[in-house]
Amino acid sequence: MAGLDELAKRLDRIAVEVEGNVERAVKDCAGAVLRSVVDATPVDTGYARSNWTPELDRAFEGLFPARVPGKAGSTAEATAAATVEAGLPTIEAFDLSRNAEIHITNNAPHIGALNDGHSRQAPADFVRLAVLDGLAAVRGARVLPD
Structure with a gap:
Protein backbone atom coordinates (compact mmCIF):
# COMPACT_ATOMS: atom_id res chain seq x y z
CA MET A 1 0.00 0.00 0.00
CA ALA A 2 2.97 2.31 0.53
CA GLY A 3 3.38 2.52 -3.23
CA LEU A 4 -0.23 3.62 -3.70
CA ASP A 5 0.01 6.13 -0.87
CA GLU A 6 3.11 7.70 -2.41
CA LEU A 7 1.42 7.80 -5.81
CA ALA A 8 -1.63 9.50 -4.30
CA LYS A 9 0.59 12.11 -2.60
CA ARG A 10 2.51 12.74 -5.82
CA LEU A 11 -0.73 13.14 -7.80
CA ASP A 12 -2.04 15.58 -5.17
CA ARG A 13 1.15 17.65 -5.49
CA ILE A 14 0.84 17.65 -9.28
CA ALA A 15 -2.83 18.68 -9.05
CA VAL A 16 -1.93 21.64 -6.83
CA GLU A 17 0.81 22.71 -9.24
CA VAL A 18 -1.49 22.38 -12.27
CA GLU A 19 -4.16 24.44 -10.53
CA GLY A 20 -1.63 27.16 -9.72
CA ASN A 21 -0.34 27.19 -13.30
CA VAL A 22 -3.86 27.42 -14.73
CA GLU A 23 -4.73 30.22 -12.31
CA ARG A 24 -1.59 32.14 -13.33
CA ALA A 25 -2.41 31.68 -17.03
CA VAL A 26 -5.95 33.00 -16.50
CA LYS A 27 -4.61 36.06 -14.69
CA ASP A 28 -1.92 36.65 -17.33
CA CYS A 29 -4.46 36.36 -20.13
CA ALA A 30 -6.92 38.74 -18.46
CA GLY A 31 -4.15 41.24 -17.68
CA ALA A 32 -3.00 41.20 -21.29
CA VAL A 33 -6.58 41.68 -22.52
CA LEU A 34 -7.09 44.60 -20.13
CA ARG A 35 -3.86 46.34 -21.17
CA SER A 36 -4.55 45.80 -24.86
CA VAL A 37 -8.16 46.91 -24.86
CA VAL A 38 -7.40 49.97 -22.73
CA ASP A 39 -4.51 50.99 -24.99
CA ALA A 40 -6.60 50.43 -28.13
CA THR A 41 -9.64 52.41 -26.97
CA PRO A 42 -9.83 55.74 -28.80
CA VAL A 43 -9.47 58.76 -26.52
CA ASP A 44 -11.02 62.19 -26.58
CA THR A 45 -11.97 62.99 -22.98
CA GLY A 46 -10.78 59.70 -21.45
CA TYR A 47 -14.30 58.55 -20.51
CA ALA A 48 -14.44 55.42 -22.70
CA ARG A 49 -10.87 54.37 -21.88
CA SER A 50 -11.55 54.83 -18.15
CA ASN A 51 -14.47 52.43 -18.10
CA TRP A 52 -12.73 49.12 -18.80
CA THR A 53 -13.42 47.32 -15.54
CA PRO A 54 -12.53 43.77 -14.52
CA GLU A 55 -14.93 42.00 -12.18
CA LEU A 56 -14.88 38.46 -10.83
CA ASP A 57 -17.78 36.15 -11.72
CA ARG A 58 -20.05 38.89 -13.05
CA ALA A 59 -20.03 41.86 -15.36
CA PHE A 60 -19.44 45.25 -13.78
CA GLU A 61 -22.58 47.38 -14.06
CA GLY A 62 -21.40 50.90 -13.24
CA LEU A 63 -19.67 53.80 -14.94
CA PHE A 64 -16.71 55.93 -13.97
CA PRO A 65 -15.90 59.51 -14.92
CA ALA A 66 -12.68 59.94 -16.87
CA ARG A 67 -9.90 58.84 -14.54
CA VAL A 68 -7.63 61.61 -15.87
CA PRO A 69 -9.93 64.08 -17.65
CA GLY A 70 -8.63 65.81 -20.73
CA GLY A 87 -8.12 46.91 -12.72
CA LEU A 88 -5.10 44.70 -12.11
CA PRO A 89 -5.80 44.08 -8.39
CA THR A 90 -9.16 42.55 -9.28
CA ILE A 91 -7.52 40.29 -11.83
CA GLU A 92 -4.82 39.28 -9.34
CA ALA A 93 -7.54 38.45 -6.78
CA PHE A 94 -8.87 35.71 -9.07
CA ASP A 95 -8.73 32.36 -7.26
CA LEU A 96 -9.74 29.12 -8.97
CA SER A 97 -11.15 27.77 -5.72
CA ARG A 98 -13.56 30.72 -5.42
CA ASN A 99 -13.98 32.20 -8.89
CA ALA A 100 -15.08 30.88 -12.26
CA GLU A 101 -14.65 33.91 -14.54
CA ILE A 102 -13.04 37.27 -15.04
CA HIS A 103 -15.25 39.71 -16.94
CA ILE A 104 -13.73 42.83 -18.48
CA THR A 105 -16.59 45.19 -19.17
CA ASN A 106 -17.06 48.69 -20.55
CA ASN A 107 -20.46 50.31 -20.04
CA ALA A 108 -19.68 53.60 -21.78
CA PRO A 109 -22.69 54.20 -24.05
CA HIS A 110 -20.53 54.75 -27.12
CA ILE A 111 -18.10 51.85 -26.69
CA GLY A 112 -19.96 49.76 -29.27
CA ALA A 113 -19.68 52.51 -31.86
CA LEU A 114 -15.96 52.91 -31.12
CA ASN A 115 -15.44 49.17 -31.50
CA ASP A 116 -17.36 49.33 -34.79
CA GLY A 117 -14.71 51.70 -36.13
CA HIS A 118 -16.34 55.10 -35.62
CA SER A 119 -13.02 56.63 -34.64
CA ARG A 120 -9.95 56.97 -36.81
CA GLN A 121 -7.81 56.30 -33.73
CA ALA A 122 -8.52 52.56 -33.59
CA PRO A 123 -9.46 49.82 -36.03
CA ALA A 124 -12.88 48.22 -35.93
CA ALA A 141 2.07 28.52 -20.97
CA ARG A 142 3.16 25.50 -18.97
CA VAL A 143 0.23 23.91 -17.17
CA LEU A 144 1.66 20.47 -16.44
CA PRO A 145 4.80 20.26 -14.32
CA ASP A 146 8.02 19.06 -15.89
Missing part, protein backbone atom coordinates in the same frame (compact mmCIF):
# COMPACT_ATOMS: atom_id res chain seq x y z
CA LYS A 71 -9.52 67.04 -24.18
CA ALA A 72 -8.55 65.81 -27.63
CA GLY A 73 -6.66 62.85 -26.15
CA SER A 74 -4.36 65.04 -24.05
CA THR A 75 -4.42 62.58 -21.13
CA ALA A 76 -4.54 59.32 -23.10
CA GLU A 77 -1.44 57.72 -21.56
CA ALA A 78 -2.24 58.81 -17.99
CA THR A 79 -5.80 57.55 -18.36
CA ALA A 80 -4.58 54.21 -19.68
CA ALA A 81 -2.14 53.81 -16.81
CA ALA A 82 -4.77 54.71 -14.20
CA THR A 83 -7.34 52.35 -15.70
CA VAL A 84 -4.96 49.40 -15.83
CA GLU A 85 -3.66 50.16 -12.34
CA ALA A 86 -7.22 50.20 -11.02
CA ASP A 125 -13.00 45.16 -33.66
CA PHE A 126 -10.24 46.35 -31.35
CA VAL A 127 -11.97 44.42 -28.54
CA ARG A 128 -11.65 41.13 -30.43
CA LEU A 129 -8.03 41.98 -31.20
CA ALA A 130 -7.41 42.55 -27.48
CA VAL A 131 -8.79 39.09 -26.71
CA LEU A 132 -6.42 37.64 -29.30
CA ASP A 133 -3.57 39.51 -27.57
CA GLY A 134 -4.60 37.86 -24.30
CA LEU A 135 -4.56 34.44 -25.88
CA ALA A 136 -1.17 35.12 -27.45
CA ALA A 137 0.18 36.11 -24.03
CA VAL A 138 -0.52 32.66 -22.64
CA ARG A 139 0.20 30.60 -25.73
CA GLY A 140 2.78 28.07 -24.66
Whole structure:
Protein backbone atom coordinates (compact mmCIF):
# COMPACT_ATOMS: atom_id res chain seq x y z
CA MET A 1 0.00 0.00 0.00
CA ALA A 2 2.97 2.31 0.53
CA GLY A 3 3.38 2.52 -3.23
CA LEU A 4 -0.23 3.62 -3.70
CA ASP A 5 0.01 6.13 -0.87
CA GLU A 6 3.11 7.70 -2.41
CA LEU A 7 1.42 7.80 -5.81
CA ALA A 8 -1.63 9.50 -4.30
CA LYS A 9 0.59 12.11 -2.60
CA ARG A 10 2.51 12.74 -5.82
CA LEU A 11 -0.73 13.14 -7.80
CA ASP A 12 -2.04 15.58 -5.17
CA ARG A 13 1.15 17.65 -5.49
CA ILE A 14 0.84 17.65 -9.28
CA ALA A 15 -2.83 18.68 -9.05
CA VAL A 16 -1.93 21.64 -6.83
CA GLU A 17 0.81 22.71 -9.24
CA VAL A 18 -1.49 22.38 -12.27
CA GLU A 19 -4.16 24.44 -10.53
CA GLY A 20 -1.63 27.16 -9.72
CA ASN A 21 -0.34 27.19 -13.30
CA VAL A 22 -3.86 27.42 -14.73
CA GLU A 23 -4.73 30.22 -12.31
CA ARG A 24 -1.59 32.14 -13.33
CA ALA A 25 -2.41 31.68 -17.03
CA VAL A 26 -5.95 33.00 -16.50
CA LYS A 27 -4.61 36.06 -14.69
CA ASP A 28 -1.92 36.65 -17.33
CA CYS A 29 -4.46 36.36 -20.13
CA ALA A 30 -6.92 38.74 -18.46
CA GLY A 31 -4.15 41.24 -17.68
CA ALA A 32 -3.00 41.20 -21.29
CA VAL A 33 -6.58 41.68 -22.52
CA LEU A 34 -7.09 44.60 -20.13
CA ARG A 35 -3.86 46.34 -21.17
CA SER A 36 -4.55 45.80 -24.86
CA VAL A 37 -8.16 46.91 -24.86
CA VAL A 38 -7.40 49.97 -22.73
CA ASP A 39 -4.51 50.99 -24.99
CA ALA A 40 -6.60 50.43 -28.13
CA THR A 41 -9.64 52.41 -26.97
CA PRO A 42 -9.83 55.74 -28.80
CA VAL A 43 -9.47 58.76 -26.52
CA ASP A 44 -11.02 62.19 -26.58
CA THR A 45 -11.97 62.99 -22.98
CA GLY A 46 -10.78 59.70 -21.45
CA TYR A 47 -14.30 58.55 -20.51
CA ALA A 48 -14.44 55.42 -22.70
CA ARG A 49 -10.87 54.37 -21.88
CA SER A 50 -11.55 54.83 -18.15
CA ASN A 51 -14.47 52.43 -18.10
CA TRP A 52 -12.73 49.12 -18.80
CA THR A 53 -13.42 47.32 -15.54
CA PRO A 54 -12.53 43.77 -14.52
CA GLU A 55 -14.93 42.00 -12.18
CA LEU A 56 -14.88 38.46 -10.83
CA ASP A 57 -17.78 36.15 -11.72
CA ARG A 58 -20.05 38.89 -13.05
CA ALA A 59 -20.03 41.86 -15.36
CA PHE A 60 -19.44 45.25 -13.78
CA GLU A 61 -22.58 47.38 -14.06
CA GLY A 62 -21.40 50.90 -13.24
CA LEU A 63 -19.67 53.80 -14.94
CA PHE A 64 -16.71 55.93 -13.97
CA PRO A 65 -15.90 59.51 -14.92
CA ALA A 66 -12.68 59.94 -16.87
CA ARG A 67 -9.90 58.84 -14.54
CA VAL A 68 -7.63 61.61 -15.87
CA PRO A 69 -9.93 64.08 -17.65
CA GLY A 70 -8.63 65.81 -20.73
CA LYS A 71 -9.52 67.04 -24.18
CA ALA A 72 -8.55 65.81 -27.63
CA GLY A 73 -6.66 62.85 -26.15
CA SER A 74 -4.36 65.04 -24.05
CA THR A 75 -4.42 62.58 -21.13
CA ALA A 76 -4.54 59.32 -23.10
CA GLU A 77 -1.44 57.72 -21.56
CA ALA A 78 -2.24 58.81 -17.99
CA THR A 79 -5.80 57.55 -18.36
CA ALA A 80 -4.58 54.21 -19.68
CA ALA A 81 -2.14 53.81 -16.81
CA ALA A 82 -4.77 54.71 -14.20
CA THR A 83 -7.34 52.35 -15.70
CA VAL A 84 -4.96 49.40 -15.83
CA GLU A 85 -3.66 50.16 -12.34
CA ALA A 86 -7.22 50.20 -11.02
CA GLY A 87 -8.12 46.91 -12.72
CA LEU A 88 -5.10 44.70 -12.11
CA PRO A 89 -5.80 44.08 -8.39
CA THR A 90 -9.16 42.55 -9.28
CA ILE A 91 -7.52 40.29 -11.83
CA GLU A 92 -4.82 39.28 -9.34
CA ALA A 93 -7.54 38.45 -6.78
CA PHE A 94 -8.87 35.71 -9.07
CA ASP A 95 -8.73 32.36 -7.26
CA LEU A 96 -9.74 29.12 -8.97
CA SER A 97 -11.15 27.77 -5.72
CA ARG A 98 -13.56 30.72 -5.42
CA ASN A 99 -13.98 32.20 -8.89
CA ALA A 100 -15.08 30.88 -12.26
CA GLU A 101 -14.65 33.91 -14.54
CA ILE A 102 -13.04 37.27 -15.04
CA HIS A 103 -15.25 39.71 -16.94
CA ILE A 104 -13.73 42.83 -18.48
CA THR A 105 -16.59 45.19 -19.17
CA ASN A 106 -17.06 48.69 -20.55
CA ASN A 107 -20.46 50.31 -20.04
CA ALA A 108 -19.68 53.60 -21.78
CA PRO A 109 -22.69 54.20 -24.05
CA HIS A 110 -20.53 54.75 -27.12
CA ILE A 111 -18.10 51.85 -26.69
CA GLY A 112 -19.96 49.76 -29.27
CA ALA A 113 -19.68 52.51 -31.86
CA LEU A 114 -15.96 52.91 -31.12
CA ASN A 115 -15.44 49.17 -31.50
CA ASP A 116 -17.36 49.33 -34.79
CA GLY A 117 -14.71 51.70 -36.13
CA HIS A 118 -16.34 55.10 -35.62
CA SER A 119 -13.02 56.63 -34.64
CA ARG A 120 -9.95 56.97 -36.81
CA GLN A 121 -7.81 56.30 -33.73
CA ALA A 122 -8.52 52.56 -33.59
CA PRO A 123 -9.46 49.82 -36.03
CA ALA A 124 -12.88 48.22 -35.93
CA ASP A 125 -13.00 45.16 -33.66
CA PHE A 126 -10.24 46.35 -31.35
CA VAL A 127 -11.97 44.42 -28.54
CA ARG A 128 -11.65 41.13 -30.43
CA LEU A 129 -8.03 41.98 -31.20
CA ALA A 130 -7.41 42.55 -27.48
CA VAL A 131 -8.79 39.09 -26.71
CA LEU A 132 -6.42 37.64 -29.30
CA ASP A 133 -3.57 39.51 -27.57
CA GLY A 134 -4.60 37.86 -24.30
CA LEU A 135 -4.56 34.44 -25.88
CA ALA A 136 -1.17 35.12 -27.45
CA ALA A 137 0.18 36.11 -24.03
CA VAL A 138 -0.52 32.66 -22.64
CA ARG A 139 0.20 30.60 -25.73
CA GLY A 140 2.78 28.07 -24.66
CA ALA A 141 2.07 28.52 -20.97
CA ARG A 142 3.16 25.50 -18.97
CA VAL A 143 0.23 23.91 -17.17
CA LEU A 144 1.66 20.47 -16.44
CA PRO A 145 4.80 20.26 -14.32
CA ASP A 146 8.02 19.06 -15.89
